[in-house]
Amino acid sequence: MRLDIITIFPEMFSAVLDQSIIKRAQEKGKVQIFKHNLRDYSLDKHRKVDDRPFGGGPGMLLQVEPIFRAVQAIKRKIRGKSKVVLLSPQGKKFNQIQAKRLSQEKNLILICGHYEGVDERVREHLVDEEISIGDYVLTGGELAAMVLVDCIVRLIPGVLGDKNSLNFESFEGNLLEYPQYSRPAKFRSWKVPPVLLTGAHDKIKAWRQLQALRQTRSKRPDLLKKI
Numbered sequence: 001m002r003l004d005i006i007t008i009f010p011e012m013f014s015a016v017l018d019q020s021i022i023k024r025a026q027e028k029g030k031v032q033i034f035k036h037n038l039r040d041y042s043l044d045k046h047r048k049v050d051d052r053p054f055g056g057g058p059g060m061l062l063q064v065e066p067i068f069r070a071v072q073a074i075k076r077k078i079r080g081k082s083k084v085v086l087l088s089p090q091g092k093k094f095n096q097i098q099a100k101r102l103s104q105e106k107n108l109i110l111i112c113g114h115y116e117g118v119d120e121r122v123r124e125h126l127v128d129e130e131i132s133i134g135d136y137v138l139t140g141g142e143l144a145a146m147v148l149v150d151c152i153v154r155l156i157p158g159v160l161g162d163k164n165s166l167n168f169e170s171f172e173g174n175l176l177e178y179p180q181y182s183r184p185a186k187f188r189s190w191k192v193p194p195v196l197l198t199g200a201h202d203k204i205k206a207w208r209q210l211q212a213l214r215q216t217r218s219k220r221p222d223l224l225k226k227i
């Protein structure tokens with residue numbers, strides 16, 4: 001998979017892309033991630049990419065022209081099909097189902113807005129999908145893009161060491177994951193549920209299924225309605 005991120009703050013991404021599983025995924029060649037500084041696509045001699053909204057109002061908007069030029073340049077490099085996603089609080093809410101769907105794309109271009117957002121013509125003419133990471137307003141699309149990248153990349157086959165970790169985690173089958181424990185079996189007076197120490201796989205499986213239902217019922221009863 002190839003991911004291209006258009007942003008005015010490419011440095012922000014190192015915190016996520018150059019660490020841990022996402023870093024290893026790139027090293028293993030499972031994903032290629034390119035950051036593009038929007039200012040490189042500005043025709044302005046001061047590399048300006050924002051301007052005031054027509055009709056007045058607070059703040060600045062990212063202009064359509066540099067974004068258009070960035071998307072075109074990336075598409076020329078890719079040559080195949082690509083999906084262009086605008087990070088936006090007005091978009092469709094991101095969830096695990098969206099993450100799985102997007103992880104099957106070959107090429108994804110993510111556009112990060114900033115300031116008051118982007119010129120509406122970006123949505124109208126350049127973007128295939130608008131995605132929001134929740135009903136709140138961030139300063140910019142960078143954190144939202146990082147959330148998408150993190151969720152999507154770990155779903156690419158071969159990225160996680162044990163592919164079973166994907167089968168048994170929260171939101172699979174609309175259930176939350178069962179509780180998990182590690183050593184020591186007793187810490188202070190806090191004991192691990194005895195069934196987990198029996199080695200009886202069938203019993204452990206049944207216990208985990210029941211616990212997953214319990215966790216979901218107590219923390220996210222809305223999910224149970226979807227089962």
Ligand SMILES: C[S@@+](CC[C@H](N)C(=O)[O-])C[C@H]1O[C@@H](n2cnc3c(N)ncnc32)[C@H](O)[C@@H]1O
Binds near residue numbers: 087088138
């Ligand atoms: C301050 S916000 C602009 C909000 C815009 N004025 C509005 O009211 O819809 C600047 C940028 O942050 C990003 N952003 C903010 N909240 C977001 C969210 N919940 N999900 C995804 N992106 C978000 C978008 O790229 C947006 O263009």
